[in-house]
Amino acid sequence: MAQIENLNLSQQVTNELGRAIIAGEFDGSSGLPTEAQLCEQYGISRTAVREAVKMLAAKGLISSRPRQGIRVEPENNWNLYDTSVLKWMLESSPSLYVLKEFLQMRLAIEPQAAALAAKHGTAEAIDQIAQACNSMEEAAQDDGDIHTPDLAFHTAVLLASGNRFFFQLRDFIRTALNVSIQHTTPAKGSKKAIAEEHMKVYKAIMNGEPERAKTMMTYMIEEAMAFIDAEINKAKAG
Template sequence: MIEAGSLIRSLSGRTAARNYHTYVINEIGSAIVAGRFPVGSVLASDTVMMETYGVSRTVLREALKTLEAKGLVEARPKVGTRVSPRSRWNYFDPQVLAWHFEAPPDPKFHASLFEVRAALEDLGVRHAARLRTAEQVRLLKYWAHQTASADENIEQFGLACLEVHAIIADASHNELVRSVVGVVELTLALALTRNGEEGARYRKARVAILEELVDAVEKGDTEAAALALGRASAADQERIASRS
């Protein structure tokens, strides 16, 4: 499991410290998602992979167990470790989602992301507008202000946006809605790539939308909050489509 915000932090070139276990997981997992290890293919033998990644058999086996838990591979006796069909992948796993950031653009997959995001966030923000606490409203205002003051700092802007979405999810008091944060982070990261005039306009529009969202949540206006969050999602989707 990766920490929320790790993908957005990587946009500025910052990478988290990693051990051999996470290194192997990332190398194999990202290769599977990108299609370098196609669905149905059998991974190389333990001996070959140990040499390729420079790790022990214990580290390799633990990494493969983690990937199997995420649904990406399955070990078969006398066959080896085979890449699982995409239908078995755990797409709500933040790490699996993050690996899609470097994968070739897939408009169909992006559309699926936004369909799921819209459904869960609409439910979540309607509950949040009714159930939010004073402390959550304070935090929403703080992070919305951080987006406005980020200027050209893409990492600060993205992390502040993500915090707003995460607080909305928490305020919904629905634990399953919280799982949408990984989807939001991937779509935000995709939308924030390729800076410039178009990127600046996108961020300015996003700030205004978040301010409307926070105001609606504070007032307990469920319809206005849902509309604002829907516009935020639409802005991200339009941005991604423009760079495909």
């Protein structure tokens, strides 16, 4: 029996089943175990199982209807903007392909966000970008962790854009960046170079140069895309 700790039981079951669905352990033909089977498998109450089922249904992974049981939904119905779904996808085996799609989306959003920040960013919002860049430079000089300020930089640019729709993507972008950075930072090989590239975006925003801000952000994302493509090709060749 896969006994689960008595802490946030529904969320833990949601995580277990969500990962399993995305990994392909359950699909539309097999479905999920019944409520009774899940209660026995995890050693939890029917109430906790039902709450987990509701969470997974809200994420588009399953549907549950009378006389139908719990059915796994096709991948096209999954809510890819849900940070848990994205995290589970990135943890699965084809994560490089998910990262590539994610970078393609970033190309459609972040360069424009940088341009808008250069046009309309408030002094306070732009100062947050500056703080993130300064933290990246300090970490690079000390060979420290630039991961956290890197995430802060991209969130700050979305905020400075003044576009509420862009800013609401911050958790989605941070979730995928957490994985993406683990691939691209070692490939880049120089934390100082990474910090310098982010600083160029910041300076363009600070100087009110939207086209340059857009170009520099595009360059960073396209470079990351090249690293991911190289890893994909290497995996294919191996």
